[in-house]
């Protein structure tokens with residue numbers, strides 16, 4: 001039976017590319033296997049109930065990851081623990097705790113702080129639409145103060161449990177200066193959603209963030225076939241999160257843990273390749289008269305947001321190679337209209353105040369050839385401005 005290895009390794013000593021392939025798998029040769037074992041057990045036989053009682057007492061007292069054989073799938077799983085070890089190393093964090101989805105991960109963070117009486121959250125818009133909704137709706141008993149980065153210090157209260165930012169943010173790709181924000185937070189933990197940047201482009205712990213959240217569904221998995229979430233943080237907060245996960249049940253399925261670990265091996269290569277294509281597409285869009293604004297982060301990345309002069313819905317309806325779908329971070333290119341889908345749940349005024357305009361499109365660039373993608377975008381943009389196109393065609397005929 002595979003046992004769960006201890007998770008603690010503050011900073012990678014090897015390069016990110018090497019860690020991506022080897023972290024969480026160091027024992028495989030000794031085990032005599034090459035691929036990671038996938039443990040689908042929900043429960044584990046034990047003839048020693050007194051020993052189990054002592055181990056469960058220790059978990060209840062500390063939240064420390066169980067050592068030795070697992071007990072029950074909601075407590076821990078060796079395959080998932082390998083993914084957690086690897087992600088913690090990539091983020092340069094002490095520990096990581098995986099969840100069933102990005103939203104389950106965020107919920108656990110909010111509940112862990114609220115359970116200590118720290119229900120107030122300071123947050124900067126825009127955030128992913130459902131994160132915004134979770135905070136604004138107070139669904140978990142939290143209360144939010146929205147502010148801009150410069151207003152964070154003034155928005156803090158004695159019961160503030162978290163400051164939350166996304167950078168680059170979904171969907172506008174707005175960036176914040178993480179060091180400055182971390183400084184403004186004082187002793188309040190800064191939670192950074194690092195889904196868009198991934199540890200390949202940005203490691204928020206190095207800038208002072210205490211909690212780094214991912215929708216693992218996106219770049220970490222990388223192939224659009226696994227839902228997951230993960231929080232990289234110090235071991236003290238990880239213990240609280242493990243408690244919360246055990247109590248509320250938002251565990252990652254072990255097959256998802258297996259797929260996410262496999263996804264991590266190619267993360268640096270995928271992110272760099274897709275980013276190069278995205279930068280080229282952003283440059284071409286910026287020079288296109290059918291596009292009124294292009295948003296592309298200074299740190300780079302595989303996401304491009306742009307506003308069209310014509311009808312954004314027509315672009316969505318006209319793409320053929322690019323997939324018109326919400327989500328991001330897959331090997332294929334996806335495009336969506338945030339005001340209709342990813343940020344629909346955010347009230348119109350709040351959307352607009354966060355910079356999410358009605359003509360904004362968000363594109364997650366994949367690994368296709370840049371010329372093929374541009375040909376598809378070019379045709380779709382032509383469809384977005386039929387009046388202008390007809391006018392141009394008529395002018396061409398008459399001249």
Ligand code: PLP
Nearest residue numbers: 101102103128170195215217228
């Ligand atoms: N954070 C960001 C930036 C996201 O884009 C998403 C989903 O799109 C989430 C969190 C939520 O993740 P999940 O869909 O895995 O619950």
